Amino acid sequence: MIQTFKRKRIDILVDAPLCDWLIEQAGEAGIAHHSLLPVHSGLGRTGAWRDDDGYGAVPKRMFVVVTNEQKVEALIERIAPDIERYGLVITIFDVEVIRGERF
Amino acid sequence: MIQTFKRKRIDILVDAPLCDWLIEQAGEAGIAHHSLLPVHSGLGRTGAWRDDDGYGAVPKRMFVVVTNEQKVEALIERIAPDIERYGLVITIFDVEVIRGERF
Amino acid sequence: MIQTFKRKRIDILVDAPLCDWLIEQAGEAGIAHHSLLPVHSGLGRTGAWRDDDGYGAVPKRMFVVVTNEQKVEALIERIAPDIERYGLVITIFDVEVIRGERF
Amino acid sequence: MPAFETLLSPVILFFVLGVVAAAARSDLSVPEPLAKALSLYLMAAIGLKGGVQVAKAGFTPQLLQASLAGMLLSFALPLLAFALLRAFARLDRLNAGAVAAHYGSVSIVTFVTASDALTRAGMAPAGYMVAVMALMETPAVITGLLLARGSGTLTGGQRGKLLREVLLNGSVVLLLGSFLIGLAIGEQRFEAVAPVFVTGFTGLLCLFLLDMGLIAMRRLRESRALSWRMAALGIALPLVNGAIGLAVAALLGLDPGTGAALAMLATSASYIAVPAAVRMALPDADPGIYLSMSLAVTFPFNILVGIPLVLQLGPAVLG
Amino acid sequence: MPAFETLLSPVILFFVLGVVAAAARSDLSVPEPLAKALSLYLMAAIGLKGGVQVAKAGFTPQLLQASLAGMLLSFALPLLAFALLRAFARLDRLNAGAVAAHYGSVSIVTFVTASDALTRAGMAPAGYMVAVMALMETPAVITGLLLARGSGTLTGGQRGKLLREVLLNGSVVLLLGSFLIGLAIGEQRFEAVAPVFVTGFTGLLCLFLLDMGLIAMRRLRESRALSWRMAALGIALPLVNGAIGLAVAALLGLDPGTGAALAMLATSASYIAVPAAVRMALPDADPGIYLSMSLAVTFPFNILVGIPLVLQLGPAVLG
Amino acid sequence: MPAFETLLSPVILFFVLGVVAAAARSDLSVPEPLAKALSLYLMAAIGLKGGVQVAKAGFTPQLLQASLAGMLLSFALPLLAFALLRAFARLDRLNAGAVAAHYGSVSIVTFVTASDALTRAGMAPAGYMVAVMALMETPAVITGLLLARGSGTLTGGQRGKLLREVLLNGSVVLLLGSFLIGLAIGEQRFEAVAPVFVTGFTGLLCLFLLDMGLIAMRRLRESRALSWRMAALGIALPLVNGAIGLAVAALLGLDPGTGAALAMLATSASYIAVPAAVRMALPDADPGIYLSMSLAVTFPFNILVGIPLVLQLGPAVLG
Numbered sequence A, B, C: 001m002i003q004t005f006k007r008k009r010i011d012i013l014v015d016a017p018l019c020d021w022l023i024e025q026a027g028e029a030g031i032a033h034h035s036l037l038p039v040h041s042g043l044g045r046t047g048a049w050r051d052d053d054g055y056g057a058v059p060k061r062m063f064v065v066v067t068n069e070q071k072v073e074a075l076i077e078r079i080a081p082d083i084e085r086y087g088l089v090i091t092i093f094d095v096e097v098i099r100g101e102r103f
Numbered sequence D, E, F: 001m002p003a004f005e006t007l008l009s010p011v012i013l014f015f016v017l018g019v020v021a022a023a024a025r026s027d028l029s030v031p032e033p034l035a036k037a038l039s040l041y042l043m044a045a046i047g048l049k050g051g052v053q054v055a056k057a058g059f060t061p062q063l064l065q066a067s068l069a070g071m072l073l074s075f076a077l078p079l080l081a082f083a084l085l086r087a088f089a090r091l092d093r094l095n096a097g098a099v100a101a102h103y104g105s106v107s108i109v110t111f112v113t114a115s116d117a118l119t120r121a122g123m124a125p126a127g128y129m130v131a132v133m134a135l136m137e138t139p140a141v142i143t144g145l146l147l148a149r150g151s152g153t154l155t156g157g158q159r160g161k162l163l164r165e166v167l168l169n170g171s172v173v174l175l176l177g178s179f180l181i182g183l184a185i186g187e188q189r190f191e192a193v194a195p196v197f198v199t200g201f202t203g204l205l206c207l208f209l210l211d212m213g214l215i216a217m218r219r220l221r222e223s224r225a226l227s228w229r230m231a232a233l234g235i236a237l238p239l240v241n242g243a244i245g246l247a248v249a250a251l252l253g254l255d256p257g258t259g260a261a262l263a264m265l266a267t268s269a270s271y272i273a274v275p276a277a278v279r280m281a282l283p284d285a286d287p288g289i290y291l292s293m294s295l296a297v298t299f300p301f302n303i304l305v306g307i308p309l310v311l312q313l314g315p316a317v318l319g
């Protein structure tokens, strides 16, 4: 049986223009790697949006990181003051990974 | 340490033409907000499909919601009779969120 | 209350040209069905990439499967020797599903 | 040989290339946004051109007659299709109704390819046929649903939503909207946009049909639900519907090109607007059946056999 | 009636079609990559054409004067807008600054549509106006941010990043880059690419404006944050700014077409480059306000009223 | 100065604009579906045009000779490249084989840009060179793999899958398919689609090269794996391969334009079809090396230096 390791995955829904900021914050929290998934559309307190709108501040991405608990905490700690005003939707959950040393 | 709250995330693979129906069901289960991710391609009992096929009923989306357990249950309760015939692929899992009051 | 079943979800970030190989491996591990999500961009040890680069080996997909623990293990077992060199980022986590017999 | 001639057009040959590439499992593919872009373009182009032609020719009684005939055909053709699907293909009520809706409606690409071929053969259909096509897109859905479930089963809310989906469907709106724009601007103001919407048309149609060839063949390969009886009806239904369309055209005294276009509309089956509506309204029906029949059987049959046929029969019957 | 004439152009009518389709909640939509492709195309095309025209006409003192005037306008117009947004629309400092930045900057599509109409009316603006537009895109962002937060609150790193975002913004780079390419190649070498960048222009602009109509109307429907006072300013600000632009054009002695184009630049509000910069620099400002005002109110107003107006006023004031 | 002239073409200048924008870290970008659409278009266009020309000129012995020579070159050029990569760039067997496969194969965009320049300079290459290009795409992959791993290591199943990937690769199928369509339809039937596939060609090529400039420069920026020795070979290999190609062209007695095109095919390195095949067949090889060398070094070198050079050498050597 292949050994697995307990890590965290953190998925953050974030406005496309704020991605660079988030990547930077992650970097300063020690998170060097990430992936960004496209998001098609959504509905929130500020109304509906869709990727097709194509203009301005609206399109979103899903920022996905696999890492350990400390780094997740460090990232949350850093971005905590901005979560509300940037409208981030954050979910953190337990995952198993294969290459423990990588994450 | 920033406080986190236990919530549920529910991811539903759903045919694009059925998204409006699902959004409506979610609304009636008290789930006001959601995001939809694009899906590139897939393989199921009904064969392979890909987003590039572009026509007809086939393309899928991933409906993603962060909410509390009761609302997830209410949604599942509502859509239960249709899960099989609409071919929904549903996964529900535990997540931690930051802004407990929002979800 | 609708009954739910405990299953596993496995999400694998994989280079687009390696998708066919992964689908084949999954098939041989008894996993007949899957979905692939597009990925917009990312940053790893080998540098940054984005879907817009459009050429060569770089674009990635997220391979998503809902299945039971044994099949996840069988898949991991099969692809273990290639995880490192193919640069797969694998996360496995517990989910609840509705139609237990399907997954 | 006119029939052979039609098949030698670059438009048809790109369709064949797509079919061959998909059959050989080549990884050739057309990105979905390009396909959607091309179809927006084609609809805007034919809508505009139709409107400009009507602006020039004026409203004629035949415009009205053909519109009424088209809508009647769209309402009525599913009835015959339903009967055949039940009796010969042994489909249940639900799936037979779902498929019938597709055959009463129309395929825009088939119409466009046929118009292109008719125009090249010196029998350009009247401009108003674009409006007729738009009017034929949706009545069939209503008949199909009634056949599948009976009227009683739809709640008022569902009915309203379905009607909206069917009437405000993007392609109907774009076709009729462009037609009205063409009507409003007339020939002279159209000149500024003609290089895009006229000169570029056939070339872009090639790329679109390349994609359709790929898609139709991929769909055929994934068609686990398709029995030989269904496949046979996928060829018989267009022949029957086309004959009815031609007969109606003769009754109305349409000219050969316009009548041939009406026949092609009757012949063709929808694979864009109707499947989406049916997936919503009849979720229990099997998309594998209706998509495979209309997209993987009838569409290629019409492109490769139906169009050459109608090019011969049009002048013979209506000339 | 020239004003009515303008509205009858296919370009404008496709915009109206988009608005109507979105208002009726049709599912008509333009895929995002196509919209982005069209806007890349439009920017490359107008950049090139402007450069080629300057290569032909040579550098004139007016090129320099108009450039300086444009940049000054972009810096200064947010001041007046800010005052009105505070006093009349009762916005707080932050949101007033954010909105003001949009009104000092420009809308490329409005400019392009106006140029098309001016050219058709025999008053083609000078080629260098493309460069003026590129120069006007960004100064307003700086004024807007200073108004919103005061200069002290930006760290050096943030300021650098913002400046880069604003100066190296894709549309600025593509516009100025294409302009320089046009300058370098001149009229003769431009011929090889003219079929794409000139002949196809108006037709493709139709598709782009169809999308803009859809987007503007969808945004209006989702505009929960928009009060009637903001909406009123969304109409008053372009009128005020346009009048100022026209006055400056008269001062500089610009010809009617060029002056009308400068007025349209002053009139128009950004909804692509500036919102992205403001979302980054002023995350606490409400995108619902600035996007709705510029995209859902001012943009349609300019297309449907502003352009016909300037077509009349241009020759009257500057003729 | 012909060399300087080539660089002043809009096509090349858009490439330079892309490079500059990416170097300055502008956010200018071309959406991936547009890039894919443009490349489908370019392949269909050159395939068609080549086929139509051969339909007109008839099959000649040189068509066959050039095809054979091209395939031989594609098989053989990786051998020399492999030796140099091992000896000079100090790559291991695996990575040297992977890179060598790229240099034996061809870059479609380089060929298209060179053809455009040659045609403008009055030395249009023969139509059949498109088919030669399609034939040169894949043999190099086989040599490269054998060099990297020896033949023993591939199981039968893997070999079959690789062969399919390489032979049914989308670009090979589209190029040869369009070529055959061109052959079948001939000059007269081509007219209907010529506005899209001929008149629009150079303009669309500009947009494509804008994207290539962005991509090449972004790749260079991310090239952590690239040593100066590899970069030097990224320039030396095209020079060596081009000289060999020119020599072969002289041996065959090709005319200057056709021979120059053959030299450009030898010179160019694949960065679309081959990387995908190599990633699959040699997953342990480092994509950072082969992509950076072919896309970030050799491709720009060929566009900016290789093409002007061959424009001079073609007539000098073969004239």
Ligand SMILES: Nc1ncnc2c1ncn2[C@@H]1O[C@H](COP(=O)(O)O)[C@@H](O)[C@H]1O
Residues within 6 Å of the ligand: A013, A041, A042, A043, A044, A045, A046, A047, A048, A049, A060, A087, A089, B033, B034, B035, B036, B064, B065, B066, B067, B103
């Ligand atoms: N509970 C949720 N679950 C999933 N996505 C959400 C949720 N809340 C907000 N979103 C996403 O975040 C976007 C902005 O939300 P808001 O800031 O509330 O307007 C929405 O349009 C959705 O795409």
Ligand SMILES: Nc1ncnc2c1ncn2[C@@H]1O[C@H](COP(=O)(O)O)[C@@H](O)[C@H]1O
Residues within 6 Å of the ligand: B013, B041, B042, B043, B044, B045, B046, B047, B048, B049, B060, B087, B089, C033, C034, C035, C036, C064, C065, C066, C067, C103
């Ligand atoms: N176990 C699974 N894991 C992930 N995706 C699935 C799974 N089963 C089905 N799907 C997705 O759902 C689609 C339809 O499945 P089906 O209804 O079985 O044909 C497939 O094409 C996949 O995209």
Ligand SMILES: Nc1ncnc2c1ncn2[C@@H]1O[C@H](COP(=O)(O)O)[C@@H](O)[C@H]1O
Residues within 6 Å of the ligand: A033, A034, A035, A036, A064, A065, A066, A067, A103, C013, C041, C042, C043, C044, C045, C046, C047, C048, C049, C060, C087, C089
């Ligand atoms: N820890 C991580 N979390 C999320 N995505 C990752 C992670 N590590 C790598 N990736 C993704 O995998 C790609 C390749 O990683 P690498 O092989 O390290 O260059 C990156 O560009 C990311 O898209």
Ligand code: NA
Residues within 6 Å of the ligand: D077, D102, D103, D104, D105, D106, D107, D241, D265, D266, D267, D268, D269, D270
């Ligand atoms: Na029909």
Ligand code: NA
Residues within 6 Å of the ligand: E077, E102, E103, E104, E105, E106, E107, E241, E265, E266, E267, E268, E269, E270
């Ligand atoms: Na302005």
Ligand code: NA
Residues within 6 Å of the ligand: F077, F102, F103, F104, F105, F106, F107, F241, F265, F266, F267, F268, F269, F270
């Ligand atoms: Na080569």
